[in-house]
Amino acid sequence: MSARMTCIERCGRELAALDEGGFAIVVVRSESDQDIRDVVETYVHRDDAPRAEALSVTYDPRRERTLLERSFVMREVTAYGTLKRLGFGGAFTMQDAPAAGESRLVDEYGDSSLLGFLAKAADPSDGFEQAPILLFVPSPTYLETPFADGTRGAVDADGRQVIHLLKQLANTKRRGGNRTLVVIGARPEETIRALDNEAYILDVPLPDDDEVERVVRDVYERNAEPPVAPIAPFIMSELIAQLRGFRRDRIVTTLQVAFARYRNPLENGAEQLLGDIRDAKLQLLKKTPGLTLRAPHGDTPGGLGNLIKWVESKSAVMTYGNEARRSSVSLPRGIIAAGVPGTGKSFAADWIARALSRGGSPLPLLQLDMGSIMGRYQGESEERFSAALRLAESMSPCVLFIDELDKSFSGVGTGGENNASLDRIFGRLLGWLQDQERGETAVFLFATANHMEKLPSEFLRLGRFDEKFFFFMPTGAECADIVCKHLAKHAPMIDGGHPGGADGLVDELRQTVVPAFLAAAIRRGKYLTGADIAAVVNETFQELFTERVNELPPHHIREALSADAGRLLRVPLSAVSDMLVRKLADTHVYGDTNLADVAWYWIWAQRNRPRSASDRKPVLDHGEYRRASGRFNRIGSTNVADLDRLDARKYRARLAEALRSVRERDYEDGGLNQIQSSYDIALGLELASEIFHVVSGRG
Numbered sequence: 001m002s003a004r005m006t007c008i009e010r011c012g013r014e015l016a017a018l019d020e021g022g023f024a025i026v027v028v029r030s031e032s033d034q035d036i037r038d039v040v041e042t043y044v045h046r047d048d049a050p051r052a053e054a055l056s057v058t059y060d061p062r063r064e065r066t067l068l069e070r071s072f073v074m075r076e077v078t079a080y081g082t083l084k085r086l087g088f089g090g091a092f093t094m095q096d097a098p099a100a101g102e103s104r105l106v107d108e109y110g111d112s113s114l115l116g117f118l119a120k121a122a123d124p125s126d127g128f129e130q131a132p133i134l135l136f137v138p139s140p141t142y143l144e145t146p147f148a149d150g151t152r153g154a155v156d157a158d159g160r161q162v163i164h165l166l167k168q169l170a171n172t173k174r175r176g177g178n179r180t181l182v183v184i185g186a187r188p189e190e191t192i193r194a195l196d197n198e199a200y201i202l203d204v205p206l207p208d209d210d211e212v213e214r215v216v217r218d219v220y221e222r223n224a225e226p227p228v229a230p231i232a233p234f235i236m237s238e239l240i241a242q243l244r245g246f247r248r249d250r251i252v253t254t255l256q257v258a259f260a261r262y263r264n265p266l267e268n269g270a271e272q273l274l275g276d277i278r279d280a281k282l283q284l285l286k287k288t289p290g291l292t293l294r295a296p297h298g299d300t301p302g303g304l305g306n307l308i309k310w311v312e313s314k315s316a317v318m319t320y321g322n323e324a325r326r327s328s329v330s331l332p333r334g335i336i337a338a339g340v341p342g343t344g345k346s347f348a349a350d351w352i353a354r355a356l357s358r359g360g361s362p363l364p365l366l367q368l369d370m371g372s373i374m375g376r377y378q379g380e381s382e383e384r385f386s387a388a389l390r391l392a393e394s395m396s397p398c399v400l401f402i403d404e405l406d407k408s409f410s411g412v413g414t415g416g417e418n419n420a421s422l423d424r425i426f427g428r429l430l431g432w433l434q435d436q437e438r439g440e441t442a443v444f445l446f447a448t449a450n451h452m453e454k455l456p457s458e459f460l461r462l463g464r465f466d467e468k469f470f471f472f473m474p475t476g477a478e479c480a481d482i483v484c485k486h487l488a489k490h491a492p493m494i495d496g497g498h499p500g501g502a503d504g505l506v507d508e509l510r511q512t513v514v515p516a517f518l519a520a521a522i523r524r525g526k527y528l529t530g531a532d533i534a535a536v537v538n539e540t541f542q543e544l545f546t547e548r549v550n551e552l553p554p555h556h557i558r559e560a561l562s563a564d565a566g567r568l569l570r571v572p573l574s575a576v577s578d579m580l581v582r583k584l585a586d587t588h589v590y591g592d593t594n595l596a597d598v599a600w601y602w603i604w605a606q607r608n609r610p611r612s613a614s615d616r617k618p619v620l621d622h623g624e625y626r627r628a629s630g631r632f633n634r635i636g637s638t639n640v641a642d643l644d645r646l647d648a649r650k651y652r653a654r655l656a657e658a659l660r661s662v663r664e665r666d667y668e669d670g671g672l673n674q675i676q677s678s679y680d681i682a683l684g685l686e687l688a689s690e691i692f693h694v695v696s697g698r699g
Contacts, residue, residue: 006214007205008035008248012042014202019043019181023200024173025166029186030204031390032247033138036185039204040136044074075117076136083117083135114142118165121180122172133180140184140192163194170198189386206394207248209322212240215251220266223259235270237322242277245394245441254280281364281395290373290388294365294401296353301344302485303478303530305615307469310335311355314466318356318363318397321442332466333433334445336405338452338610339471340601342531342590345448346403348613352446353399363444364398366391370408374421381421382428389432397442405459406449412456426456433464453604470610472618473591473598473683474530476676479521480514482530486537487513487576493541495572510672513577518675519667520581527591527598527683539583544571591683599690619683620691648696652689659685 005013011028018026028036075083121133137143143162172178184192184199192199207215216239221228231239243251258265258276265273285291300308314332317324321331337345353365368388374381392400402408412419412426433445445465449455452468460468474482487494487509494505521528528536548569591598602620612618662682667675 004210006211006248007207008038008042011039011202011204015039015043015181015183018200018202022174022176024170024178024180025182025184025195025199026202027140027184027186027190027192027195027199028202028204029188029190030247031188032204032249033185034249035204035247036138037136038248039202040134040183044134074134074136077114077138077142083114115161115165118162118169121178122165122169133178135180135182137182137184140186140190143184143192143194166195167198188390189383206245207251209240209244211248212243212246212251215248216240216243216255219252219255219259223256224266225264231266235266238274239270239277241322241397241442242274245396246280250280278364284391284394285366288387288391289384290369291391292367292369294350294353294367296350296362296365299347299351299485301347301351301530302482303474303616304344304348304471304613306611307335307337307348307613308351308355309615310467310469310611311352315356318442318444321397331442332444334400334443334447334465335467335469336447336449336452336460336465337469337471337613338449339469339605339613340473340529340590340598341450342529343471343474344530344613345471346401347530349399349401349403349446349448352444356397356399356444364395365401366395366398367401367403368392370402373425379421382424385425385428389428392443393441397444399444399446402445402447404449405447406451406454409456409459410454426459430458430464452608468610469613470605471613472601472605473527473687474614475616475619476518476679478614478616479518479528479533479679480510480672480676482533483514483517483537484509486534490537490541493544493570494576495570508573512573513580515667515670515672515675516577517580517584518672518679519670520584522665522667522675522679522682523663524585525591525663525682525686526584526587526589527595527686529590532587532589532591536580536583536587536589539587540576540579543583544575544579545569591686595686595690596694599687599694602687602691603694619680620687648692651692655685655689655692659689 015026015028028039030036030039078084117135121135143159143166166182169178169180169182173180186192188203191201213236216236217231220231243254246254254277255273258273261276262272265276282293285293317329317331324331337348339345350365354362356363373384373388392398409422409426412423447465452460484506488506491505520526526532548571552568659682662678662685665678667678670678
């Protein structure tokens with residue numbers, strides 16, 4: 001196992017180098033207060049004052065002087081203007097120190113007030129710098145008080161003196177005039193506006209995999225009941241993957257809670273310990289605005305064959321992320337899905353979280369809500385957004401879902417005070433997407449948009465996402481698949497007795513219900529999305545349930561409903577088919593009023609050529625369209641010659657004539673394949689008319 005320094009030790013060494021190099025003010029940033037304190041303590045107990053020796057010293061005035069000459073006079077700010085000496089285990093601990101001794105030390109080494117302390121430290125003629133001095137300020141709020149709008153930066157009269165003395169202290173130290181180091185603790189991305197030119201920013205990194213492994217082994221060996229068995233490699237690999245992104249103190253706390261709660265949390269493949277780790281991640285999630293946890297479903301989306309194949313091709317890399325990294329294989333970044341509303345983009349996000357599973361468990365699916373991210377005060381929105389990204393990384397491996405990007409970032413780059421925060425958030429997201437180090441974190445981003453043209457162009461260039469998928473109106477065959485999937489969910493209400501069980505029911509649905517449904521859609525000009533189909537099926541079974549309940553005697557309804565698992569509620573396939581057709585006629589589907597929008601989606605896809613989410617030939621094939629004339633070489637399966645010789649009026653009339661002939665066909669005895677083909681022709685003719693209307697400039 002590697003003997004490299006921990007992240008805390010590396011920061012402690014960096015702090016020592018900054019001190020020796022002349023920096024007097026260092027801002028140490030971390031989400032963990034304990035990490036910040038550990039960095040300072042690591043610096044204090046460096047080579048010339050080992051921790052074990054320092055903490056075991058008994059009070060002795062003569063011994064104390066020797067220690068002070070080679071170590072620090074420590075002060076910690078506990079409240080504004082008040083200092084605590086040797087605040088959290090400094091160079092040594094005074095055991096049984098008399099009150100008089102403490103009073104003498106304060107008089108000798110500095111005033112107990114912050115102003116007095118800084119005044120002496122900043123004055124090279126005072127002699128106060130003979131011993132190294134470290135002042136620890138746990139939070140910037142001790143130096144800057146908030147503005148009325150919640151931002152920091154305002155200071156009162158005493159605060160202005162403190163800032164002035166800190167600047168003087170920094171200038172004096174650069175000239176070798178003192179040996180004072182001021183360490184200020186802060187949150188990630190937090191700065192101290194008044195000290196921007198004087199302070200050095202030192203971020204405490206997250207533990208790497210080797211350090212996570214060392215912490216796990218250390219806690220395990222201290223808490224496991226003897227005899228201590230070695231941790232299996234596959235368990236350790238999974239624990240490292242789940243704990244990646246946690247701060248060191250949270251790793252220790254999570255592991256210790258598991259050992260306190262269970263006799264052996266590593267039993268059964270560490271299921272108990274992994275459960276506690278997931279609970280710890282959920283606790284973080286509850287405290288972060290803008291992020292919610294969705295429960296992924298196990299349903300495979302219909303009509304998205306290319307998307308399913310692509311995701312399944314990446315599942316091994318996500319499942320075995322540690323092994324992939326060791327083989328220098330980068331992890332997938334994510335995809336952006338665009339296209340017609342209601343075609344399964346959000347549904348696909350839920351499926352992806354389950355498809356990219358680890359050990360059979362779905363990945364956490366986090367949804368980022370930009371509405372909750374935006375805050376009232378300056379800087380609040382950016383801070384919330386950055387915190388959400390950090391939390392997503394800490395919960396890796398996971399899927400991060402951002403819905404409707406086009407609406408969230410439609411105001412980017414338009415100027416104005418209200419969009420300034422949005423511009424900064426957008427820039428932060430671009431940097432996060434492009435950052436090559438993101439390959440070390442298993443966060444799979446799934447973003448959706450309806451109108452891709454509204455997104456800034458730099459958002460879509462190669463490198464931001466692994467792939468861009470386009471979701472279009474489903475074909476007739478895909479509609480049949482989606483109808484069967486939704487009908488099969490209601491199998492308990494459909495009269496049974498089908499040979500072959502569930503598969504037999506699906507076959508019978510395809511032979512009877514689906515053809516009648518699609519034939520009705522063709523006749524009525526109902527062109528459907530997946531969301532439309534789901535709504536019609538749900539309405540159908542709600543109506544069937546209501547009818548069956550109303551048919552039962554009122555005084556026997558409850559008994560009848562509980563008898564034989566609702567046997568009396570079951571309906572024959574013929575009733576399902578009839579009700580489905582009636583509900584389709586009563587439903588305003590997306591194609592009723594939005595075909596012009598669908599035409600615009602097709603035109604955008606024809607120009608930008610994204611990858612199709614479907615593995616079926618689209619209703620309108622790009623190759624059939626001629627840009628020069630703005631017309632189609634073929635109109636469905638009709639035999640129309642010399643389309644380019646027709647003027648616009650005749651062209652539209654021919655399209656309408658072909659559509660009328662398709663709608664008036666007799667589908668009673670037609671097979672499903674014929675009806676599916678006719679559905680595609682009818683939808684294609686409608687869209688051809690809309691697209692021609694747009695590209696000819698008359699729409």
